[in-house]
Amino acid sequence: MTTPLHASPVSTDDIVQALTAIVGPQACLTQAPDLKPFVTDYRGLYVGQAAAVVLPNSTQQVSQVMAWCHAHGVVVVPQGGNTSLMGGAVPEAQASSPAVVLNLRRMNQVLAVDTVNDTLTLQAGVTLNAARSAAEDAGRLFPLRIGSEGSCQIGGNISTNAGGTAVLRYGNMRDLVLGVEAVLPDGRIYSGLRGLRKDNTGYDLKQLFIGSEGTLGIVTAAVLKLMPQPTASSVALAAVASPAAAVALLGEAKKTAGQAVTAFELISGPALDLVLGYLGNVKSPFEARHDWMVLIELTSGASAEGLDATLMQVLEAGLDSGLVLDATLAQSGADAQTFWRIREEISDAQTRTGGSIKCDVSVPLSRIAAFIDEATAAVLALEPQTRMIVYGHMGDGNVHFNPLRPADRPAKDYLAAFYEPISRQVDSLAHAAGGSISAEHGVGVAKRDDLSHYKSDVELALMWQIKNALDPQGLLNPGKVLPAPVAAPVVAQA
Amino acid sequence: MTTPLHASPVSTDDIVQALTAIVGPQACLTQAPDLKPFVTDYRGLYVGQAAAVVLPNSTQQVSQVMAWCHAHGVVVVPQGGNTSLMGGAVPEAQASSPAVVLNLRRMNQVLAVDTVNDTLTLQAGVTLNAARSAAEDAGRLFPLRIGSEGSCQIGGNISTNAGGTAVLRYGNMRDLVLGVEAVLPDGRIYSGLRGLRKDNTGYDLKQLFIGSEGTLGIVTAAVLKLMPQPTASSVALAAVASPAAAVALLGEAKKTAGQAVTAFELISGPALDLVLGYLGNVKSPFEARHDWMVLIELTSGASAEGLDATLMQVLEAGLDSGLVLDATLAQSGADAQTFWRIREEISDAQTRTGGSIKCDVSVPLSRIAAFIDEATAAVLALEPQTRMIVYGHMGDGNVHFNPLRPADRPAKDYLAAFYEPISRQVDSLAHAAGGSISAEHGVGVAKRDDLSHYKSDVELALMWQIKNALDPQGLLNPGKVLPAPVAAPVVAQA
Incomplete structure (x- = not known):
């Protein structure tokens, strides 16, 4: 660590005065009600503290803000749409020095x-x-x-x-x-x-x-x-016999349709149940209830008829071989939208229900079916009434594995009992299968300390070597991504 | 810069003894004739010096070699197939301390x-x-x-x-x-x-x-x-009116064939002349001589007939609009091989001729035609008899822009007169067009100092920040890629 350039900590007034001079008074927010949406994360789980929120309108202004903060040892938290699921875009709640949130919304050209x-x-x-x-x-x-x-x-x-x-x-x-x-x-x-x-x-x-x-x-x-721009798309929902059948069907789809396979999304039975419960006006696309379904989308620059025929070929091969139990091809744009809506409402339906444990894992495709089976068994062994909301981008080996509280159990109660053990189990199984504990949601604050368990010492040390090379004072978005250094020489004192 | 861990330089004997203990005597070469192929670059332009060549057979051995060299301040030059065109894989000729070449050929599983x-x-x-x-x-x-x-x-x-x-x-x-x-x-x-x-x-x-x-x-x-694996491919050669026509034809091809467009290679008239001169048994695919041609390859998982029809559609649209002057579709795998052979022999034909100035530039596709026109005019203004060997991966905005000596002028003479001014002109024009002075060949030693002209101080400083963070002693492949630091505080003393 290098010695900070600043002799003594600056006051909030100093910060506000300096940054106002750079971005103008309208673009430097300081009042608590104005700050609130910028220091509160998307899910309302993390609420941080900031001396000010600056809204620069040019790269030059961003540069000037950073240069001033660097010279005065002031922490800066960059922020875009503030939609992080990991608390990655808001300041820390109990920071040792005042932070500035730098939001880029005005740079929208x-x-x-x-x-x-x-x-x-x-x-x-x-x-x-x-x-x-x-x-x-x-x-x-x-x-x-x-x-x-x-x-x-x-x-x-x-x-x-x-x-x-x-x-x-x-x-x-x-x-x-x-x-x-x-x-x-x-x-x-x-x-x-x-x-x-x-x-x-x-x-x-x-x-x-x-x-x-x-x-x-x-x-x-x-x-x-x-x-x-693709000129045609073809969308289907297929009920499959198991996660393994879904993987095999993906192989068929890639073999038959090649790069036209654009999306291949898994939906578990409980996830569909949950969504249909909220979307009162949408009926299940299937007569029977199924444990596992996939949404397949092909797109291409060719004709829609050709694409539908290709997708039908994939589905029929799947029906013949027993991978597919039932299937329905979207007959119109409206159908396709409905299929996608079912898939996309899963996230909101969980939020409204409350009490889900979100694990965003990826695993090599060759091991994902076994992973889902094992992780499901591990979760149900802890609480057999858990609703297994498992869905997402199976084509990339990425599933949102989100155990949800039983219907009759309060969210707070369920999370208090199971958040820790279930997260740990699911992440450990993904890691053991050569997978990642955060496929697309990132690390932020939420997964930061977990990296200590799942990254090697060499990986963590390399991350710190890069961080220290570019930000030796540690002023840019501190407390995110990097867990405390492994061999930190500092002894913490309460 | 940190202080090296080693107190005094080690001798060649020390190095050989230590590395032999790690990789075994058969895998530690020390005799000049054995070293020669490892210290001489692919084109014979760079001949370096090495204390030894080690051929480890495991990651563990590589790790041990590196740990020992790190502890003793010994330079290591990693080497694969030694096919760099930039002198990137051989040691420096006049190094201040002995170097070890670490070749990975035995790790071939x-x-x-x-x-x-x-x-x-x-x-x-x-x-x-x-x-x-x-x-x-x-x-x-x-x-x-x-x-x-x-x-x-x-x-x-x-x-x-x-x-x-x-x-x-x-x-x-x-x-x-x-x-x-x-x-x-x-x-x-x-x-x-x-x-x-x-x-x-x-x-x-x-x-x-x-x-x-x-x-x-x-x-x-x-x-x-x-x-x-694609199940079908379709290959054609088309004579086009100009580089601008080639770019427009690529747009047509992408519109009609989408992601099936796998290769789109430019070939200048002089490049074809040169190759046909060497390949005595291959005739020009065209009756007339043309200034510019492109090789187009489509591949897909569909049928060959369909792909041929798509490519014909692209070519016919080009003929109708005047972009294409003449075109020939490969009627067989042998035809396709011949077309590709013409393209691929251009590099060797230049080597055998001698006296080419190799500029591997890329430029945004929207500016590449203007770049080729301007750079050609600049080169011909310096030496009107220069043969304009211009070819390569136009689809990526990448051309090998390689002015070649006039047929009656010795290579040495031409290069002495024009290597510097032509390279500088071509690179500067590419840079001015938002392009790169090394699209795919890299930097190595050959382009290292040019980066000082074409990279900003911030970029060069960032590169050094990363290099110093990972290799503070500067022992890994020194003298490659990074030009001397811009603001180095050290005063050189002869």
């Missing part, structure tokens, strides 16, 4: 759309929806698709390497970023807004800012890849 | 093929050809395709983020790597051999080792993505 190079250049505060619309207006697709797309921002998508329902075909956010502009912890600007598919001139510095959750720099702009 | 997870796990010394064969034997495709595939190794492909002729569809090596195992400069082992498509548990450390040319760690094993 689409800077360029290039339909020859197939790139989109935009500021970090553009929402994912707005980015998708800009692409669509130009006759192109920006393929990232996640639940919070109306409010999450591109800068946050990059900083958290967002995933979602189209990763199977198009990859994660990391795969969709060609160039990044970022402000470093000391205020310097890394200008990497290049739209190149090939560039081997030294270290690929943009990778530092993708997925590091704002702990190494603040993404202020980016160049994203655009894709051809 | 395919460790696992998983056809459910679609992954290939292998040691770093497996050749690209062997990796492709292992995938093919399992009914899968490993899509990286470069000229040196018979001798280059996967570890080198990762360390240099290799590109090639299928990047348009499948991406660079960075996009094909799921997990990496690497030995750090101090001998610690980073164990990241995970086969996950989604893993957001902290910094994505494998990115550090991809494309950093062995300056941050030695890749010892990897998990690679496998793709479905």
Whole structure:
């Protein structure tokens, strides 16, 4: 650790005065009611403290804010749409020194759309929806698709390497970023807004800012890849015999439809039950109740009829071989929307029910069926009435494995009894199967200390080596991602 | 800079004794004739000096070698197939202390093929050809395709983020790597051999080792993505009116054939002339001579007839609109092979001719045609008889822009007069167009000092921050990639 540049801690007044001079009084919030939405996380689980919220309108202003905070030892927490499920975008509750939240929402300009190079250049505060619309207006697709797309921002998508329902075909956010502009912890600007598919001139510095959750720099702009707009899609729901049958059906789909397989989402029986309970006007697509279902989407630039025929071929092969128990192909856009709505409402239905234990794990596809079986058995051994809400992006090996309280048991009670043991069991089984304990949701504060259990000492040490190299004072989004150093020489005193 | 751990430089005898104890006498080469192929680069332009060449057969041995060299301040140069075009894999000629070449050829085991997870796990010394064969034997495709595939190794492909002729569809090596195992400069082992498509548990450390040319760690094993094997391909050569017409035709191809467009390679008239001069038994596919041609390859899992029809549709639209002047569709696998042979022999034909100035540049597709026109005019203004060998992966915005000496002028004479001014002009024009001066060949020693001109101070400083964080003694592949620090506080004394 290097010695901070600042001699003594600055006061909140100093901070407000300095930052107001940079961004103007309208863009420097200081009153408690104004601060509240910026210091409270999406799920209301984490409430932090901040001296001020600044809303810069240019990279230059971000740079000036960072330079001042760096010189005065002030913590900065970067924030986009504040949709983190991990408490990654709000300040710590009990910080030793005052923090500033730097929200990028005013930097919301689409800077360029290039339909020859197939790139989109935009500021970090553009929402994912707005980015998708800009692409669509130009006759192109920006393929990232996640639940919070109306409010999450591109800068946050990059900083958290967002995933979602189209990763199977198009990859994660990391795969969709060609160039990044970022402000470093000391205020310097890394200008990497290049739209190149090939560039081997030294270290690929943009990778530092993708997925590091704002702990190494603040993404202020980016160049994203655009894709051809699919002209056709075909969607089906299929009831399958088991998780293993789902994996085998995915193999069939990839063999038959190749890269047209765009989404392959698992839905457990209890997840469907839960959603149908809330969506009063939607009926089950199946006559019988099934334990496991998958939503399959194919897209391509070819004809819709051809695509439907391909998907039917996959489903019929599955019915013949016993992998598929029942299946229904969307006969219209409205059908397809209903199928997707069932899938996408699972998350909200859990929130409204309360008392779910969210494990966002990934496992190699060759081991995912066994993992689901084992983890389910482990959970039910602890509490047999638990509702097994298991769903998500099976095509990527990623399932949201979210045990939910029994209907007659209060959420608080269930979580108090089972949050710890169930999380630990599920994560440990995923880890033992060569998997990840956070496939797409990131680390933030919620999973930070868990990394100590599941990362090697070498991995943790490397993370700290990088963090210390770029942010030696530890002023950028402290308390996130990195667990306390393994061999920290500091003795904690209460 | 930290203080080296070693008190005084060790002798060559010390080095040989210590490393022989680790890898055994057969795997520690010390005699000049044995060292020669390991210290001489692929093109014979760089000849370095080494105290020894070690050929470890396990990650553990690599770790032990690195730990010993780290403790004794000995430079290590990692080496795969030694096919770098940039002098990236051989030691420096005039080093201040003796170097060890660590070649990975003995670590050539395919460790696992998983056809459910679609992954290939292998040691770093497996050749690209062997990796492709292992995938093919399992009914899968490993899509990286470069000229040196018979001798280059996967570890080198990762360390240099290799590109090639299928990047348009499948991406660079960075996009094909799921997990990496690497030995750090101090001998610690980073164990990241995970086969996950989604893993957001902290910094994505494998990115550090991809494309950093062995300056941050030695890749010892990897998990690679496998793709479905295409069942059909369709290949055509088309003469086009200009580079701009080539770009427009690519747009047509992407619109009509979508992701089936696998390769889109530019070939200039002089490049075709040169190749046909060497390949006595191959005739031009065109009756007339043309200034610009493109090789287009579509691949898919559908039928060959359908793919041929799609490609014909692209070509006919091009003929109608005047983009295409003439075109020929491969009628057989032999035809397709001939077309590809013409393209692939361009590199060798230049080597045999001698006197070419190799610029491996990329530019956004929206600016590449103007770049080619401007750079051509700039070169011809300097020497109007220069043969404009311009070819390569236009689909990725990457061209090998290689001005070649006039037929009647000696290579040495031409290079002495024009190497510097032409390289500088071409690179500057690419840079001015938002491009890269090394699209896929990397930096090594050859382009190292050029980075000072084309990278910002912030980029160079960030590269050094990372390098110093991981290799504070500067013992791993020194003299490569990173130009001398901009603001080095050390005053050089002769």
